[in-house]
Amino acid sequence: MNQKKRTEIAELGEFGLIDELTKGATTSNKRTLCGVxxxxxxxxxxxxxxxxxxxxxxxxxxxxxxxxxPLKHLGYKAVTVGVSDVLAxxxxxxxxxxxxxxxxxxxxxxxxxxxxxxxxxxxELGVDLVGxxxxxxxxxxxxxxxxxxxxxxxxxxxxxxxxxxxxxxxTGNMGAAYMGLQLLxxxxxxxxxxxxPEPQFTGYEYLLQRYLxxxxxxxxxxxxxxxxxxxxxxxxxxxxxxxxxxQICKASKCGARIYLDRIPIAKQTSALAEEMHIDxxxxxxxxxxxxxxxxxxxxxxxxxxxxxxxxxxxxHITRESTGAYLVTPDGSDIMLxxxxxxx
Amino acid sequence: MNQKKRTEIAELGEFGLIDELTKGATTSNKRTLCGVxxxxxxxxxxxxxxxxxxxxxxxxxxxxxxxxxPLKHLGYKAVTVGVSDVLAxxxxxxxxxxxxxxxxxxxxxxxxxxxxxxxxxxxELGVDLVGxxxxxxxxxxxxxxxxxxxxxxxxxxxxxxxxxxxxxxxTGNMGAAYMGLQLLxxxxxxxxxxxxPEPQFTGYEYLLQRYLxxxxxxxxxxxxxxxxxxxxxxxxxxxxxxxxxxQICKASKCGARIYLDRIPIAKQTSALAEEMHIDxxxxxxxxxxxxxxxxxxxxxxxxxxxxxxxxxxxxHITRESTGAYLVTPDGSDIMLxxxxxxx
Numbered sequence: 001m002n003q004k005k006r007t008e009i010a011e012l013g014e015f016g017l018i019d020e021l022t023k024g025a026t027t028s029n030k031r032t033l034c035g036v037x038x039x040x041x042x043x044x045x046x047x048x049x050x051x052x053x054x055x056x057x058x059x060x061x062x063x064x065x066x067x068x069x070p071l072k073h074l075g076y077k078a079v080t081v082g083v084s085d086v087l088a089x090x091x092x093x094x095x096x097x098x099x100x101x102x103x104x105x106x107x108x109x110x111x112x113x114x115x116x117x118x119x120x121x122x123x124e125l126g127v128d129l130v131g132x133x134x135x136x137x138x139x140x141x142x143x144x145x146x147x148x149x150x151x152x153x154x155x156x157x158x159x160x161x162x163x164x165x166x167x168x169x170x171t172g173n174m175g176a177a178y179m180g181l182q183l184l185x186x187x188x189x190x191x192x193x194x195x196x197p198e199p200q201f202t203g204y205e206y207l208l209q210r211y212l213x214x215x216x217x218x219x220x221x222x223x224x225x226x227x228x229x230x231x232x233x234x235x236x237x238x239x240x241x242x243x244x245x246x247q248i249c250k251a252s253k254c255g256a257r258i259y260l261d262r263i264p265i266a267k268q269t270s271a272l273a274e275e276m277h278i279d280x281x282x283x284x285x286x287x288x289x290x291x292x293x294x295x296x297x298x299x300x301x302x303x304x305x306x307x308x309x310x311x312x313x314x315x316h317i318t319r320e321s322t323g324a325y326l327v328t329p330d331g332s333d334i335m336l337x338x339x340x341x342x343x
Numbered sequence: 344m345n346q347k348k349r350t351e352i353a354e355l356g357e358f359g360l361i362d363e364l365t366k367g368a369t370t371s372n373k374r375t376l377c378g379v380x381x382x383x384x385x386x387x388x389x390x391x392x393x394x395x396x397x398x399x400x401x402x403x404x405x406x407x408x409x410x411x412x413p414l415k416h417l418g419y420k421a422v423t424v425g426v427s428d429v430l431a432x433x434x435x436x437x438x439x440x441x442x443x444x445x446x447x448x449x450x451x452x453x454x455x456x457x458x459x460x461x462x463x464x465x466x467e468l469g470v471d472l473v474g475x476x477x478x479x480x481x482x483x484x485x486x487x488x489x490x491x492x493x494x495x496x497x498x499x500x501x502x503x504x505x506x507x508x509x510x511x512x513x514t515g516n517m518g519a520a521y522m523g524l525q526l527l528x529x530x531x532x533x534x535x536x537x538x539x540p541e542p543q544f545t546g547y548e549y550l551l552q553r554y555l556x557x558x559x560x561x562x563x564x565x566x567x568x569x570x571x572x573x574x575x576x577x578x579x580x581x582x583x584x585x586x587x588x589x590q591i592c593k594a595s596k597c598g599a600r601i602y603l604d605r606i607p608i609a610k611q612t613s614a615l616a617e618e619m620h621i622d623x624x625x626x627x628x629x630x631x632x633x634x635x636x637x638x639x640x641x642x643x644x645x646x647x648x649x650x651x652x653x654x655x656x657x658x659h660i661t662r663e664s665t666g667a668y669l670v671t672p673d674g675s676d677i678m679l680x681x682x683x684x685x686x
Contacts, residue, residue, distance in 0.1 A: 007451035017477050020451065021458045027471040029437045031493065034473070041438060041473035043491060046389035053396060055474060055489045057442045061481035094372045095384060097398045099487070101405070108350035108363065115364045128370040130377070130384035131398060134360050138404035139482035144442070146398045146489045148386060150374065 015247075037251065038159050039088040039236060040149070050156060052149045054085035060140030068184045068199075071110050073212040075117025078143050081238070083125055083216040084291045086149035088236040090157040090221060093149045096122060097131030101142035125218055155225075157234035157295065159251035162317045166232050166296040168248075168256060169311040171220050173264040174241050175280060178287025179272045180204070180211030186276070206268050214291040223308055231295035242285040242336045244294050245315075245324055255322040258315035258336065261329050285326070285336075380594065381502050382431040382579060383492070393499060395492045397428035403483030411527045411542075414453050416555040418460025421486050424581070426468055426559040427634045429492035431579040433500040433564060436492045439465060440474030444485035468561055498568075500577035500638065502594035505660045509575050509639040511591075511599060512654040514563050516607040517584050518623060521630025522615045523547070523554030529619070549611050557634040566651055574638035583629040585679045587637050588658075588667055598661035601679065603671050605657040628669070628679075 012020055022036045033050055034042035040054035058081065060066060064074055079096060086093040098118060102111065111134075122129050131146070183204055191197035201208055224231070233252055235244045241263065245256050263284050273280035296317060297305055305311060315327075325333040352360055365379045376393055377385035383397035401424065403409060407417055422439060429436040441461055445454065454477075465472050474489070526547055534540035544551055567574070576595055578587045584606065588599050606627050616623035639660060640648055648654060658670075667679040 005452055009445070009447050009449065009451055009454075012451060017451065017454070018475055021454055021477065022472065022475045025462065025465075025472040025475075027473065028469065029471050032438055032471045032473055035438075035471055036473060036475055041440060041491075043394065043438060043473075045392075045394060049388075051386065051388060051394050051491075053438075053440065053474075053489065053491055055398070055440045055442050055476065055487060057444055057476065057478055057485060057487050059444050059478065059480055059485065062444070062479050095375055095378075095386060095396070097384060097396065099398050099400045101400055101402050101485075102352070104352050106352065108352055108355060108360065109348055111352075111360070111364055115367070119367050122368075126371065128372050128375045128378055129365065129368040130370065130375055130379060130386075131396075132361055132365045132368075132379055133398065133400065134364065135400055135402065136405050137402055142400060142402065142444075142485055144398060144400050144487040146396065146440075148384075148394075148396055 033153070034158065039085040042089065042156060045150070048152055050151055050153045052086055052089045052091045052151065052156070054082065054147050056081050056085065056145045058143040060142070066141065068188055069212065071113040072117040075114040076121040076213050078145050079118055079121035079125065079127065080214050080216045080291055082145035082147035083127065083218070084236040084238065086147050087217060087221050088234050088293060089149065089151065090155050090224065090231065090234055091149035091151035092221065093125060093127050093147055093218070095128045095130045095148040097146040098129065099133040099144040101135050101137035103137050106141070125216060155230050157231045159233055159235050159248055162233040162248050162252035162254050162296040163298070164254065164317055164319060165299050166317040167299055167302060167305065167313050168245070168258065168294065168296055168315040168317065169305055169313050170237065170241065170264070170292055170294045171217050171311050172290065172292040173266045173269065174237070174290055174292070175283035175287045176207050176210040176266050176269045177214060177289035178283045179269045180207035181289065182276055182278065183207055183272060184211065204268055204272055206266065207272060211289060214289070216291060217293050220293055220310060223310060227304065227308065229297065229301065229304065231297050234293060234295035237290040237292045237294050238288060240286040240288045241294070245336055248296070249324045253320050255318035255320055256315055256324045257318055257327055258325070259327050262312060262314040264312045376496070377501065382428040385432065385499060388493070391495055393494055393496045395429055395432045395434045395494065395499070397425065397490050399424050399428065399488045401486040403485070409484065411531055412555065414456040415460040418457040419464045419556050421488050422461055422464035422468065422470070423557050423559045423634055425488035425490035426470065426561070427579040427581065429490050430560060430564050431577050431636060432492065432494065433498050433567065433574065433577055434492035434494035435564065436468055436470045436490055436561070438471045438473045438491040440489040441472065442476040442487040444478050444480035446480050449484070468559060498573055500574045502576055502578050502591055505576040505591050505595035505597050505639040506641065507597065507660055507662060508642050509660040510642055510645055510648065510656045511588070511601065511637065511639055511658040511660065512648055512656050513580065513584065513607070513635055513637045514560050514654050515633065515635040516609045516612065517580070517633055517635070518626035518630045519550050519553040519609050519612045520557060520632035521626045522612050523550035524632065525619055525621065526550055526615060527554065547611055547615055549609065550615060554632060557632070559634060560636050563636055563653060566653060570647065570651065572640065572644065572647065574640050577636060577638035580633040580635045580637050581631060583631045584637070585628040588679055591639065592667045596663050598663055598665040599658055599667045600661055601658035601669050603669055605655060607655045
């Protein structure tokens with residue numbers, strides 16, 4: 001009876017789907033400075049300032065597995081996830097609202113653990129928890145995070161500002177959180193039928209911490225402000241380096257070259273990747289969950305940025321026509337793809 | 344092994360739970376004007392203005408049933424739900440962000456229907472859709488709505504401003520959406536095993552529309568502004584009149600008397616309630632989903648408010664010590680409770 005066209009979500013992919021759904025969205029309020037398509041919406045506040053607002057959803061079974069994710073860490077991570085998008089606009093996070101959907105089977109004490117983590121992260125970052133809503137959920141735990149930040153309008157960094165020849169900088173290292181997740185999943189599989197499971201994490205604590213309790217890089221935003229550096233573009237690394245480079249290229253209408261041997265990868269990441277027969281570069285490019293920042297600055301700022309001692313320069317911006325590539329040490333170019341990469 | 348105390352969520356109730364979880368929340372940013380505990384958070388924007396931000400989550404199986412909820416209407420309602428909280432602060436809604444979690448089994452065309460409803464409501468209300476995020480869901484459809492509004496600081500209405508002897512006003516009528524839901528649920532039960540179901544809704548279209556496609560009462564906020572009426576307190580009626588009266592009493596540290604025969608109930612609401620052996624007053628007090636506004640004004644404004652022709656005065660504010668009561672036509676007092684009421 002139903003003769004309607006049926007398109008599978010997989011045909012469009014996540015980003016294609018968002019583009020498709022929001023293509024009709026136009027803005028008409030004079031205070032809406034930036035709508036769909038960046039880490040956060042930007043709204044005028046006073047003559048020189050702007051409020052940035054961002055929202056994230058974390059779903060049990062997709063974004064976290066409660067069999068090994070301590071609720072206190074989950075609360076902490078929820079704040080990091082929200083704050084990271086605000087930082088990616090070069091804004092200071094100030095308020096956060098967290099709504100949860102919970103099954104009535106979860107005891108109040110477990111939710112108190114969740115909120116202990118939330119409050120801890122809020123205190124660490126100087127963010128006010130200004131709203132909370134708790135509703136019933138038929139299925140798993142649902143966490144929604146709305147984060148609000150503030151910046152001078154002229155300091156806000158969009159994804160769209162990268163220029164030809166700009167340097168591509170990233171903070172921290174890549175792939176550690178992904179390997180932490182692989183480790184947790186492995187131990188879960190191995191210990192499924194063991195009565196008193198004692199997972200073996202020795203030597204890999206750093207990877208677990210990167211996945212379970214990532215720190216939002218507010219320190220970077222503070223240092224950039226002190227040094228009066230305003231990046232030309234910025235994005236947070238939540239879906240993997242490759243995906244974020246492609247987002248910047250799409251928004252800035254440019255290409256990019258990323259040098260494989262410049263991508264910072266922690267020793268523990270490489271060690272566990274080797275042990276588990278995973279290519280550490282794939283973990284770094286596509287792993288996700290890093291919550292580091294990627295930004296671009298003009299070539300002329302190379303020395304100033306290097307002096308910070310907080311970032312690695314992993315590549316540079318090219319013309320749109322040349323596309324986005326990963327350059328291997330032997331000099332061959334591999335086209336970057338959001339999920340996986342191919343020659 | 345786990346000797347931890349275990350408290351069931353039901354022991355605290357939804358509002359008790361929120362209080363328990365957010366009791367540690369303090370605010371430290373000077374721009375945070377109002378945190379946890381109202382319809383929206385209030386953040387300073389410029390010298391005289393404020394930004395209000397609110398977040399809502401709608402979960403399949405709890406807040407809507409896709410077997411009878413058309414996705415276009417669901418998109419429309421999601422905007423109403425978000426905007427209603429902003430209006431309840433006496434603020435003008437300006438931006439909205441909608442995140443959805445969907446199973447990959449949902450076709451893209453269904454999501455386009457959802458967004459058609461979202462865009463239609465946004466256009467009707469002059470609200471910009473400024474963010475959208477789509478993630479996978481293991482289970483049902485998850486919709487999160489973040490709504491942003493703007494007001495002069497001195498015009499913002501909090502739940503906490505009701506004063507002794509203030510009049511309690513409500514817009515529209517109560518219980519219609521609840522009866523619409525009962526009708527949909529009845530037809531679902533009756534037609535479960537019928538091959539080509541043809542539900543019987545004739546005569547009750549109004550109730551369905553109130554449940555499936557409620558309109559946000561922006562008209563009220565516009566009229567209040569034109570008439571230069573700033574209510575002493577305001578809240579949106581989403582959980583039922585009784586619950587909202589109790590929220591105002593709690594925040595304003597006051598009591599209230601609501602007169603049963605003053606509660607506006609539509610004819611169709613009463614008719615279906617009778618047919619289904621439901622007390623229409625229970626539907627009005629506890630039904631929820633009305634998305635009307637309840638506000639208080641000083642007694643001296645009685646005539647001015649009546650002249651608007653848009654609200655009913657259903658009661659007045661009393662001292663905290665006297666509690667919150669429903670007064671029946673025979674003069675007996677029934678204590679108001681958030682869920683159900685008892686003598």
